Amino acid sequence: MKNKNVLLIEAPYSYASAGKEVVGKYFPLGIGYLAAYIRQFGYSVKIFQPSSDESYNQELKDIVRSFRPSLAGISVMTPSYPRAVEICDIIKSNDRNIVTVLGGHHVSAVGKEVLEQSSNIDFSVIGEGEITLHELIRALEPGGPEYEEIKGLAWRDNEGNIHVNDSRELIKDIDSLPFPARDLVDMDKFRLHSYIDFGKRSATMITTRGCPYKCAFCSSWLTMGARYRFRSVENIMKEVRELVEGGIDHIVFEDDTMALKRDRIMAICDALIEMPNRPSWYCLTRVDTMDYELAGKFKAAGCKMVNFGIESGSPEILKLVGKKISLDRAVEAISACRKAGLRTQCTFIVGFPIDTEKTMAMTYSIAKKINPTIAIFFPLTPYPGTRVYNEFLDKSLMPHSVEEWLSYIMTDNKSGISLNSNYTGEEIKAIANKFNRKFFFRPLHILDMLKTVHSPTDLFRLSRGALYLSSNYLKELARGGAS
Template sequence: MQVLLAYKSNIRGAKDPYTSLLPIGLGYINAVLRKEGYPTQLANFSQTSWKEIESHLATLQPEVLGISQLTHNRFESLKLAELAKKINPATIVVFGGPHATHQFQEILARQTEVDVVVMGEGEDTFLDLMNTVSRKGTSSLGEVKGIAFRKDGVVVSTAPRPPIADLNSIPFPAGYFDGGIGVDIHRQLEFIVTSRGCPAVCVFCSSPLFWGRSLRLRSPRAVVDEIRMIRDRYGLIYFSIRDDTFTVDKGRVMEFCRLLQEEKVHILWNCQSRVNAVDEEMLLVMKRSGCECIQFGVESGSPRVLKALGKRITTEEVRRAAAAVRLAGIHLSIYLITGVADETDEDLKASIRLIESIRPHDGQVSPLAYYPGTALFAGGVRSGRIGRDIFLKDRREAFYVREDPFVASSTKTLLKTLNRVAEVNRFTAADYRAQKKQLGYCHTTNMMAGEMYEEKGDWVLAEREYREITENEPENPWGWLLLGGLYGRVEEWERGRRAFNRVLRLVPAHVPAYSALGELNMFAGNSSEAIRNFQRALSMNPFDKAAQDGLGACRT
């Protein structure tokens, strides 16, 4: 059976560098189905017009259409399902994802274009669904655990499917990303997940209900193998680990970092975690292995608000974690929430004081919103503050707990504070000297220091930092990549070419090096060579914006 796994973000999400990408779960389901022999194709329709989507569906005629539905794209998902049914009423439309999972009753009761909802973790369930339907037809849907569907006009759900115990058994998505529609593989594979489940009880988050509260972890060996595969096949050397709490198991993190260093993988990476799940020793090891940024869900500086949000952290834990992050020389990014019921100006002032004391390098602020599958939404429905079917009746992207003037004002104030604090608390030359004294040689420190010197226009000191990387680790592509960029800025064309070519000998599939080499040759007046560089980059990644722009400039 021909399967199409599709996603379309909403209009605003299409402009966001993360929301515009396929949800990671679709990549895993695609890998599982293809490994088992099902002809499966991925489609990211976020940048695609509805007319073009209709043409794709008419050409492909998928027998099964899997659609990933989040809250922000709930109406786009329904429109996609409706379009597929219009083209071929026999298409089996399967919804999955957090929103569909937590709103399956409302969706199936009202939206006849949706046939099945896969609830929660999707790999085993979707495979079981395909095996059952291909052998017995849709009359046997009741045999598949972990789904909901209509039977004689009534919504029924089957027995829950146990979580996948061994996450290492799931094939790497990167091995099966070829042949997709609108899929920017290089941006897509920058984001990886190494665990599932969350034991926390934050009232605004649906993750525990979707993945389960028990934490399941991939092995460090499996994660490093996936990173190496992506690096070797697609040339990526920067990764973002999107686990809710990457550092929850210290031993696993330490082993992951040890493997990265011992096997000379030479990447940069960032992660998310909780302030009560890090310590100084771990952070220092993370920095040595390439971690340049960590993101914490701080949410508020008010203990009263933290308690209302179910965070189970203290402001003292926030301060300790932030101090340890700064000591290690890792960039600190924080998430904040405002618009909590009964939040006051005093609570806002407490958050401002906390920001000023922990000195983050950047952050995001979000008004507190209702989402299906959260304790906040369940409580709102019970109290009558919000209707359970609001997400089908109202087209707003988000439904905030408060919409009074305080929320807009506090959001603006917190963002202004974050920007002000970040501007005056960047790492300085003295900070980098202290980091080197504590850590010894560390390519992450050299890179960050070199970039600081470049911003100041001090090319000599920047070159010294990058040269230290190439002298200590000549096989590390980052030193050569940064040297190439530096030499291009100071118009030392030949030295820049040699540096970029060194990167490409180390990581032959590194598209940015081809694009950077093209830009260097273009500015040096060698248009024919620049065109070859840009064409080479686009042959590996048709979505590379630098190569697209450079090639256009060469031909005008």
């Protein structure tokens, strides 16, 4: 390496401009952890934080020229993959000697293909990235390890042949990791989704890594593994106090299932209850972890809203995707939260391979029966590495180039891929939009939602979120594509 400068980037993907005030731009925790880990070893690390989407490319060129990194690491989700390739092209056009490394969910699923699809990508990091990235940086320096010795790495040899090394073991003691390097960015430029932002200054953090459930549609376990690893309560509270001392008054815990281990979540709540200036918070968990006792504890500890993934109103589909929940339990969990004074957010998916008009109507019906504060209906997107992608996607539709991935991704302007032989991607997307609109604009639901409002700011954020989530339906209606 020509120097010890490392540039880290989260590849962006955009939403409709009409939703910019509602859809959040979160601090990239993965990049933050990588930065904190790498700089322990004497490297100078910067996190790229452009001032606007419009000036993104120019600011990227500017930081490449001024910082002169030896290595650029880019975090990639499937919707941001085409943009990540473009970022590598920009970096290489400015300096061919900068080593480009991609990691994240998408790369963990198709790391070899990523290298095949762009010569401007030098390495892929598959799975958890901290140790692999550090070893790769060492390999670029005199006396470092050989590429073939680095677990979790995909690389290209001098003849252009691509190699994928053995998988890396998961980090057992995640307390040993330094807190994300939030000091490398302007935290005021990040914001949460408006309908889950309950503070004046908010942040995200995680208390666990991994998810043991491996639902058929979910790709999160590809990077962080299927084994659940817990941070200690002491370590968690140290980070919470650090955030609060830095002016944070609301935290979104991004764990896939925060309440999986009951005695642990109770201990976290007890610690928060004892904290005199505790922040408010939001988290995600499963319905089979929630009851009135825990909901009451959440409320006392400062929780404002809990997110539950319900996915479908069809027991057959829930079994197919490996969700392992009962709909009766879902009703009970949301009822317990409501009784305790917590807001709830539930997510649903339409367009599963065996979905029919009847089963999708069942999904909408269970949403009405559960009646969470916020319900969001998503069209199914088969992400690489998931079971729905591997088992249900026609092999002829699997993308094999950056251009094909660009067409594959579902956005505001493109319908994406459907796994359901009876519905096109456009039709599935229209159904999701219609359900979002119908759910929010029910008079009784509006009244229920207003009961949870405690300030004009609350009302503004919830209303803005509802309008955004229904806006796609209104666009479809204007084009004559919704019913």
